[in-house]
Amino acid sequence: MNLIDKLKKFVIITGHYGCGKTNLAINLAIEAASAGEKVTIVDMDLVNPYFRTSDYRPLLEKHGIDVITPVFGATNLDIPSLPASMYSIFEREGRVIVDVGGDDVGSTVLGRFRPQLMNTDYDMVYVVNRFRSMTVTAQETVEILREIEGVSNLKATKIVNNSHLMSETTDAEIHTGIEYAAEVAGLTGLEVIANTVPEKAIADGKVDPGKVDKNYVVKIYSGPGFV
Amino acid sequence: MSEKVLMKGNEALGEAALRAGCRHFFGYPITPQTELSAYLSKKMPKVGGTFLQAESEIAAINMVLGAAGSGVRAMTSSSSPGISLKSEGVSYIAGSDVPALIINVQRGGPGLGSIQPSQSDYWQATKALGHGDFQLFVLAPSTVQEMADFVALAFETAEKYRMPAMILSDGMLGQMMEPVVFPNETEIHEGDKSWAACGHKNARKHNVVNSLYIEAKDLEKTVVERYERYEKVKANEQRSESYLTEDADIVIVAFGASSRVSRSAVNAARAKGIKAGLFRPITLWPYPETELEKIVPTAKKFLVVEMNMGQMIEDVKLVVGGRKPVEFFGRTGGIIPTPGEILEAIEKM
Incomplete structure (x- = not known):
């Protein structure tokens, strides 16, 4: 399924720490670039030291994607800071995908851009994973969303269900995840625009994507990659 | 939570500590360990425990000494430079025969070094985390599941031999996410705490938790007895x-x-x-x-x-x-x- 066309040109990706925001952002960016769009991916994560969008700069640039990252992001400094170029993201042509840090702590940075965002037609995607600790129930998932919305002064507009159990994902996890995402949708009034399925789980015969409504097949880029 | 969930290693350590009955955490933030403190700061108040962000690593480790000296399960966590700061307190804990848990999510060194993963504190953990003759019981997990499983083991072994225990992890294991499963109910096997300074209520002789000995011969006797215990640890607790x-x-x-x-x-x-x-x-x-x-x-x-x-x-x-x-x-x-x-x-x- 094509997902990028269900989203406005300016996409903000939020969610619980470790729910798969960065991986989704990379998949979306590559999807858009492959469809011929001019794409900018923005690493706005100021809290997470490892597994960041900027770790994948060579891959993204190979697809012709512009990458904007915090100063000192993915280096040995604890405190990445926002570069002046961050303000250019509101004036860019084409697609802009903003990968924000996890939880309320990671989303606080969005508040700073509220004046610019007020004049931007954006989608704010809330990424959810039923198998991620602290977002196992729909209720706690909504609590985290409210915290993110509270600090960012922005409202989520769409949900992407990214429920998986890494290499142990099977049909059972995918379908449990779909039920859970529907419950989150019910509590928030937001639409679930996609249910992700890991490409490798399909290749290994563990998941039948034909049985997954609104399926969005994702490649796994983010992670340690050595095991 | 008997089903699998995805956790970062640091979070798994925190959840495992709660399930092991630890209700006293004292720490000070440092990358790449901070998710552990963040997790416990959210969860500890919900179970009536004490989460305290101390004014420094040195304060935190001495709070662990005090709490553990009263017989409760107490722990601290940090990363390499922070562990160095704790070394004096760790020595006092060992010298007081108090069981406690110290977690090191290692980063590159020496000095301020880097925030990326490292195993450069092997010597510090196994040979010399602090002054004096003493050892730590040191566990090295290699998966997020082991991060979870080793917390109770560390507390139990520390209590059995009345010595500090360390989980020597690293930034990669702390930050990476894997499926992890916790048993439905964790049985807590607490060791003998009859030595603890927790109030004698005039019902028994008072206990002293202390690492100071006025007479050299008394200190020597205590250290020698401690090393006899270490021989038992060597005989009973090797894992590979x-x-x-x-x-x-x-x-x-x-x-x-x-x-x-x-x-x-x-x-x-x-x-x-x-x-x-x-x-x-x-x-x-x-x-x-x-x-x-x-x-x-x-x-x-x-x-x-x-x-x-x-x-x-x-x-x-x-x-x-x-x-x-x-x-x-x-x-x-x-x-x-x-x-x-x-x-x-x-x-x-």
């Missing part, structure tokens, strides 16, 4: 894992994150027809000498792989005793070796 070592010509010895990369390298070597195996120490002190010794007669060569400049290799050489060559491959400064690099090192042997 052997992978494809039975017929291996080349045996890699690696712990923690580097053992995971080494396992991939062993599989790659086997695919090329090289008989490689992996010996993984799980306890770093006591060092699993008994099981390593069993491999020495059949192995032709040993390759020690560490994320440092070569520290554990000395313990391997002590066991091998010059009978077989022991070589080293390591990366440092926050760099994780790749399976390909290790395979290359195997092929050069």
Whole structure:
């Protein structure tokens, strides 16, 4: 399924720490670039030291994607800071995908851009994973969303269900995840625009994507990659 | 939560601490350990426990000494430079025969070093985390599941022998996410706490938790008795894992994150027809000498792989005793070796 066309040109990706925001952002960016769009991916994560969008700069640039990252992001400094170029993201042509840090702590940075965002037609995607600790129930998932919305002064507009159990994902996890995402949708009034399925789980015969409504097949880029 | 959930290693340590009955956490933030403190700051108040962000690492470790001295399960966590700051308090804990848990999510050093993963604190953990004659019980997990499983084990062993325990992790294990499962109900096996200074209520003689001895002979006697306990730890508590070592010509010895990369390298070597195996120490002190010794007669060569400049290799050489060559491959400064690099090192042997 094509997902990028269900989203406005300016996409903000939020969610619980470790729910798969960065991986989704990379998949979306590559999807858009492959469809011929001019794409900018923005690493706005100021809290997470490892597994960041900027770790994948060579891959993204190979697809012709512009990458904007915090100063000192993915280096040995604890405190990445926002570069002046961050303000250019509101004036860019084409697609802009903003990968924000996890939880309320990671989303606080969005508040700073509220004046610019007020004049931007954006989608704010809330990424959810039923198998991620602290977002196992729909209720706690909504609590985290409210915290993110509270600090960012922005409202989520769409949900992407990214429920998986890494290499142990099977049909059972995918379908449990779909039920859970529907419950989150019910509590928030937001639409679930996609249910992700890991490409490798399909290749290994563990998941039948034909049985997954609104399926969005994702490649796994983010992670340690050595095991 | 008997089903699997995805957790970062740091979060798994925090959840496991709660399930092990730890209700006293004292810490100070530092990358790449902070998710552990963040997790407990959210969860500890919900179970009526104490989460306290101290004014410094030194304050935190001395709070652990005080709390653990009263007989409760207490812990602290930090990363390399913060652990150095705690070293005085750790020595006092050992000198007071108080069980407590210290977690080190290692980063590159020395000095401020880096925030990337490292195993450069092996010597510090196993030989000299603080002044004086003493040892820590040191566990080295290699998966997020082991991060979860080793917390209760660390507390239980610490209590059994009345000594501090350390989980020596690293930034990669702390930050990476894996499926983890916790038992429905964790049984808590608390050790004898009749020594604890928790209020005698005029019902018994008062207990003293202290590391100061006025007479040298009394201090010597206490230290000697402590070392008799350490001999029991060495006899009873060695843990390790052997992978494809039975017929291996080349045996890699690696712990923690580097053992995971080494396992991939062993599989790659086997695919090329090289008989490689992996010996993984799980306890770093006591060092699993008994099981390593069993491999020495059949192995032709040993390759020690560490994320440092070569520290554990000395313990391997002590066991091998010059009978077989022991070589080293390591990366440092926050760099994780790749399976390909290790395979290359195997092929050069």
